[in-house]
Amino acid sequence: MSSQTEDPRAAIAMSSRPGERFTSLPEREWRDAFFALTADVRAAVAADMSRAELESFLDRLDPDEVTDVLGYVDGETRETLLATLDAARREKVDFLLSFDPESAAGVMNLDYVTVDADRSFDAVTERVRRFEERTGRMPTIFVTDDDVLLGELPGAALSAADPETDAITDYVRETPSVRYDRADEEVLTVFRQNSGRTVAVLDEDDDILGAIYATDLLTVLGETVGETLYEFTGVAEEESVLDGPVVKVRRRYKWLVLNLATAFVAAVVVGLFESTIAAVAILAAYMPVVAGMGGNAGTQSMAVTVRGISLGQVSLSTGKRVVANEAIAGAANGLITGALVAVVSTAFSYGEFGVLLGAVIGVSMVANLVIAGFFGALTPLVLDTVGYDPATSATIFITTATDVLGFVVFLGLARAVLI
Numbered sequence: 001m002s003s004q005t006e007d008p009r010a011a012i013a014m015s016s017r018p019g020e021r022f023t024s025l026p027e028r029e030w031r032d033a034f035f036a037l038t039a040d041v042r043a044a045v046a047a048d049m050s051r052a053e054l055e056s057f058l059d060r061l062d063p064d065e066v067t068d069v070l071g072y073v074d075g076e077t078r079e080t081l082l083a084t085l086d087a088a089r090r091e092k093v094d095f096l097l098s099f100d101p102e103s104a105a106g107v108m109n110l111d112y113v114t115v116d117a118d119r120s121f122d123a124v125t126e127r128v129r130r131f132e133e134r135t136g137r138m139p140t141i142f143v144t145d146d147d148v149l150l151g152e153l154p155g156a157a158l159s160a161a162d163p164e165t166d167a168i169t170d171y172v173r174e175t176p177s178v179r180y181d182r183a184d185e186e187v188l189t190v191f192r193q194n195s196g197r198t199v200a201v202l203d204e205d206d207d208i209l210g211a212i213y214a215t216d217l218l219t220v221l222g223e224t225v226g227e228t229l230y231e232f233t234g235v236a237e238e239e240s241v242l243d244g245p246v247v248k249v250r251r252r253y254k255w256l257v258l259n260l261a262t263a264f265v266a267a268v269v270v271g272l273f274e275s276t277i278a279a280v281a282i283l284a285a286y287m288p289v290v291a292g293m294g295g296n297a298g299t300q301s302m303a304v305t306v307r308g309i310s311l312g313q314v315s316l317s318t319g320k321r322v323v324a325n326e327a328i329a330g331a332a333n334g335l336i337t338g339a340l341v342a343v344v345s346t347a348f349s350y351g352e353f354g355v356l357l358g359a360v361i362g363v364s365m366v367a368n369l370v371i372a373g374f375f376g377a378l379t380p381l382v383l384d385t386v387g388y389d390p391a392t393s394a395t396i397f398i399t400t401a402t403d404v405l406g407f408v409v410f411l412g413l414a415r416a417v418l419i
Helices: 008-014 018-023 027-035 041-048 051-058 063-070 075-083 088-096 122-136 184-193 216-233 246-274 275-280 283-310 320-353 356-385 391-419
Strands: 112-116 139-145 148-152 178-180 199-202 208-212
Touching: 008 018, 008 027, 008 041, 018 027, 018 041, 027 041, 027 051, 027 063, 051 063, 051 075, 051 283, 063 075, 063 088, 063 246, 075 088, 112 122, 112 208, 139 208, 148 199, 178 184, 178 216, 246 391, 275 283, 275 391, 283 320, 283 356, 283 391, 356 391
Parallel strands: 112 139, 178 199
Antiparallel strands: 139 148, 199 208
């Protein structure tokens, strides 16, 4: 691939000198390129840049972005870079650095002004003008009454309102808020519930600390989606597509070994029915169908249950109805899919087995999807109760249950009915 068409993110990540490759980009592209990289590559870039290059980079960033970059350098470098900032920016960055980077305060920015509810529109306009002159950005306008947040005053109200007859409170829009120490996943939940709204960040006394916009959460959203995908597949969260083979092996082999152990359990069960399979060879063709349907149904149940756990909607003590609903849904889906596969298998094997083979497969499908629904809901609840992350560990146990118990039902019925 030519240098003209090469993805700069891939080139930086794969370079032995990522900082040098990063600074070779036009400076106007630095911000977008840096924040498009994965966390481990950002750390490598920051570590490989000189202090002069870092200083030049920070000059182009907002205080909240400066805070993010400083999180990737060592303490001595951080103090040196902080000393190069002007007093106003340094004060803001110091303030932001005092918070957990994975909390609401860690993703907020300081582009806001607060005004009292009894202020005039002219006074508010002047306050906004001074902020724009100082920062070059339009602030969010929070309206308070005795330091209590009433909501947000849309910027358009400054030109649409009649200063002679209208009051600020006539235009205030309710603003969702979140405590500064809440995890960033909770902030995402608030945004989903209040689409398009700015979220105010409050301290213990309900005073305003900052504002969070949808753009502030793009990185968090990407990381959350990535974490969910990684957790469901047994891949380490920090793994990058550009990592070398040694890194990939080190981060994955434990999961594969555990999967191998559970696969042997299923193999032992199948071995117990070796004579049955030898007598009715066609059973081997339908075994992947029974196992695959059970695994897929179990994963569906697990996904719904894990989401309920993460949102605080269900726990082991309150999960009886969830488990029952998933088992009943599994039975219904088993009837639908079991009937289909029974018809197909009967059509192919009617001359030898009549309707018996179809009946065995159909009943086995119903039983395995009930098993899948039951264990798909129960396993995450149990793992969460004993302190394990259900998203990272439930899949293996559920698949083992559907494979082992599914084969026992399928091959056991075949031995009883067909031989």
